[in-house]
Amino acid sequence: MSRIVRTAADIIYPFVLIFGLYIVAHGHLTPGGGFQGGAVIATGAALVIVAYSYTEVRAWLSKNVLMGQEVIGLVGFIGVALLAFAFGQVFFFNYLNASGSLFGIPVPYGINAGELNTGGFVPLMNFSVGCEVWGGLTLVILYMLSGLEKEEC
């Protein structure tokens, strides 16, 4: 792509990243969540891949790192759920809610302004899923590009 597109992509990419992370972090308060935020971040990666060529991008984005990121996200997700066993609870029990510790401020019923430090394990799961979707979707794009012939990319 032309220099204008590349520069624009360079400038926009950090904003896309921040916006995606914002969506992930506020998933339990505002519309959004891990999937949506992760998809937004992966869109940023797609933007960079479109602006530059695959051969350049391949040097920056390692498939192994992305796969590791995806696995960490998934293991984090199931690990957060499995941790309920350590508390003597049922699988997927929300042990952090109203516990007073991390993300543990109790929320009464009704309309409120929203407090970031609530939600029990939901924000942790949002982060894990965001991590997983980010890695997974980027990996899909990279693998598909690697399947293309030389002259097509």
Place this chain on the structure above:
Amino acid sequence: MKKFIVLIVSLIILSAFLGVIAMTLTFGAPKMTDMDDYFLRFGQEQTGTNNQCTSVTFDFRGFDTLGESTVLFCAVIGVALIFRKMQAGEEHEDE
């Protein structure tokens, strides 16, 4: 041509079915809402999230979401397998 007729007939049957859906259900007035009323009333206290969609997705039906992440993982692994470079002595499919 025969295939086309079969297709048209099946489509008519299908559209009749779906037409019944469109006629029977009313938009804007769900028939029963007891389960969702429970989510809306108690979801905030039980999960600590203001966003009830998230509370349903990650807490009440969190196991579905685990499955959904797994589906994405399946797709990534599948795509990775399809675009792998095959080794030399690998088993070939029979032609």
Place this chain on the structure above:
Amino acid sequence: MTIADFIITNAPALLVAIPLFAAFTIPLVGRISTAARNLWVMGAMLAAAAVAFILAFTVFTSGTVIYVFGASAVNLAVPLDSGGIPIRIIFTVDAMSAFMDIICAISGVSVLLYSLSSESRNSSLEGYYALFLLMITGVFGMVSTGDFFNFFVFLEILSLASAGIIAYRIDGGLAVEAALKYFVLSTLGAIFILFAIGIFYGQYDALNIAMIAQRMQYTMLDKIALVLLVAALAMKCGAVPMHFWTPDAYSMAPSSATAFLVVASQASLYGLFRVLFTMYNVTMNCITIGWIIIILGVLSMVVGVTMAIPQKDVKRLMAYHAISQTGYMLLGVGVGLAVLGNVALTNAFGFTAMEGGIFHIFNHAMYKGLLFLTAGVIFYRIGTRDLNKMGGLGHNMKYTMIFFIIGALAIAGIPPFNGFASKLMIYESVYIFNPILAIIAMVVSILTLASFVKVFHSIFMGPKLPEYADVKEAPLPMLLGMGILAAIVILVGLFPQPVVDGFVAPAAHALANQSGYIFSVLGGA
């Protein structure tokens, strides 16, 4: 709380969590070494199988087990403040589910043992084993869940993992073509199921199977949902009008995966039975629906076996026989369904027919898995599946030949093997219901025998061919995997009565007992 108590209490969750966790971590474990990866995969599979057996033991001794994900107590299906509705995802493991869990566990262990050796020459095995464990997760989840949307999610896990594994041999494009065919059809089926879920949700505001069953009124919309569900699930299990994908997918997948794909199809069959018996039961017109299932079954039997006879590709031939055997299960359970409203007839032969059909699921998974594994050994050693190019392999592959004979006699329904036990139950009960159907079933059985005699002759008999003069016997893990299945085929064939009384009859009664299923989830509410 001791570890034993912990496992017994949380068995339904561990059943899915163990293979899932192992599958997620394989890409990392695979980087350490091949041996570590094999150990990890096999250990996870054995642990999951052990949990499945523990769970099945609990179910068969003390009744239905329910597990509520994320509740404050394991069996708190209906929260006190909810007014009698289940709100969370619930695993409802009754005798039928436990029966399917056992099938999946046995088949999974033996096939995985086999694949440790049979796939060792290939690349990217981390992905292969991850997808294999995800298939096992999918089957365990599908047969254990008591939530209909959860069933859909596991169905999708199963079909994506299966599609990835069918396309595993990418060199010629044929496997990818088969995978594409399978995947497009199963996605269409999944969309139909999602439509049905939407219909149930819109009417009853429930996703739990027991809750839907309790509120079921059999309105016009429920009829539409029934049609969509029967079409989708019959397509997924390979019944005849929608069977196109079966031979392609079965013949092109790696052999070890094919043996497990049989179990995957049975899981869809389980879903069909669950929908018909637990969700609709006598609210629908059992005679009509029962006859539809019977006709599907008879068509599958006849078309499957007639298509199988002219095949040249050994796995394709076996795939058509798999369709034909699916017909027996549909026939047996369909007869049970057709007389469901009539207590006298049900007690006279309905339960026997259902037991025969359900018993055949188990037997089919065992002997068909065994046959596909033997076909895999032959392909592993000589590199072709074409029957015309084979011959005289019996001289060098004695154990494989014995295993093939066991499988072939079992599928044909010859007395000392397990296929006979279930087929006899089907013949007897169906003959009382309608003699013509029983005669068709017997004729199909004879044709199956004829077909397998031909296959046996062209693979193993005859003089030693020069190009296969130095063919060796299969490696030990492959023989072990086949040996497990063959031992089960013989044992169940010799002593069918304890199996029928201990596992099959409770499964059939659990399937027919709708109110018991609802009561176990909702309590008295």
Place this chain on the structure above:
Amino acid sequence: MLWNLPFITVVVLTFIGIITVLLKKNIIKILLGINILESAVNLFLVSLGYREGGVAPIFTLAPSNLMVLPTPQALTLTSIVIGVATSALVLSFAMVLKKKYGTVDIDKIRRLQG
């Protein structure tokens, strides 16, 4: 009639999707048909949960306490992600087939028969 417009749209979309899947020979177009069907199902689920005058089920500074049902939105989220995974896999299959056969027309690809 008109107040049921979302459901009628579902029927029309299903119609288009089924026709596309059954009649088109191009794998990419078949995938588009599947995607249209998935959109139809998603629209069906979401419109089942709509309550007259309801707002999004999010309590952060919500304008009113009358909210639409949250479950269909969660189900739709799941089904969208499954749809993405499906599309990724089918597109990869199409790419491999294009590389091996030089076409994405299923009639020309078809070698498995009988």
